[in-house]
Amino acid sequence: MGKYKNRAELKNEAKELLRGRWKEAILLNMIPVLLTIIGMAIALGVVALFQLRTGFFSEIGMKYDPSSAENTGSTSSGIISAFLTIGISFTFLDWLREPEMRIRPIKDAFQIFTKKYFLGTLLIYILTTIFTLLWTFLFVIPGIIKSFSYSQAYLIYKDRKVLSGDDKVSALDCITESRKMMDGHKWEFFVLELSFIGWGILSVLSFGIGFLWLNPYANATYAAFYKNLTENSGHDDSMEAF
Template sequence: MALTALFMTSDFVSSGSGSFPSNMSSGNSLTGNIGSFIVGLITLGISFTTLDWLRSKDADFNAFSGAFSVFSKRYFVGAVITELLAGFFTVLWTLLFIIPGLIKSFSYSQAPFIFKDLTDAHPEADINYLDCITKSRELMDGHKFRFFILKLSFLGWDILAGFTLGVGYIWLNPYKQAAYMGFYADLVG
């Protein structure tokens, strides 16, 4: 069950889908959920900025404003709806059994990045959020095991960062996000 929780929750985003960390909470459940929601959106914004940087390394990016790019009118509603739909479908698959939920979480993991690419390519078009999830599933066909191995490769680093009482995640999470964005950039070519 702990291994499933490792992959189903977002190690701070995730891997894309499930970027709203469910392991952050405070004494008040509502406060913890709102905090998780905001941190998940900021992390998604960092992922978007990392993806832009990977595609054009000579461009000048402001990391601070990039972290809040998801809060713009352009991305906010679509990013939230895409994440919520992917999470909802993953929960439905998990009700069947844990393994189908895990597999579907990998299938839907690229949906927010597909949404970003579609929004950037066609700023005035209406994006169908279910199409983003479908395209993510199609994109991940034959690549879910590669993604599983990528996530598994960070297990030792996660354990080591846990021994530092979470301080190690300050350096580990950006590294993981960059690796996940590199994986996505490799998938879409």
């Protein structure tokens, strides 16, 4: 067991990983960005199409809200992008553990939709969303805190699937393990995420171009955070997820 790395050390680990391999990292992280753009374009196209046909809907006595199509398209592309980002985080974790590994941008980004990972990831997504919403209904702050507690569940699931082979891995156990792993580390993770806000503002001001570098940097740092936790924290399994 070593020592917990501070924010600067985690970021240095990420930068060292990316040194000389930014092109691969950028291509890997472009997939969800492009998908979001395409999803928004399709949604806007659908809205425009139905706006042209408003007269037809009026004639047959139907009401159509074009914003519903846009919202549906945005939500769908947002969820898919979130799943792709999880797959990308899996790749960064493997990359940190094996710095010389070959990166296959499309295959690696879409690995989350394989039989090995999809169902468990979906269950974790549903459960953590429900748990976080329930805590948010009490007060907003507990919901935010719980979102940090559950933040490592996907990477825990990935590690467990690698070790278990074809055996089933409990999504609830992964959430529980994340909650225990994050005891005493939620504030660190919050500050780590907060440290990228300045770069995010600059990326927005650059019309999004800056995200080509920011997303790989942030995702690599978050994977380094998890890797450091697993190397230093002791935790056991329990079904006390909520």
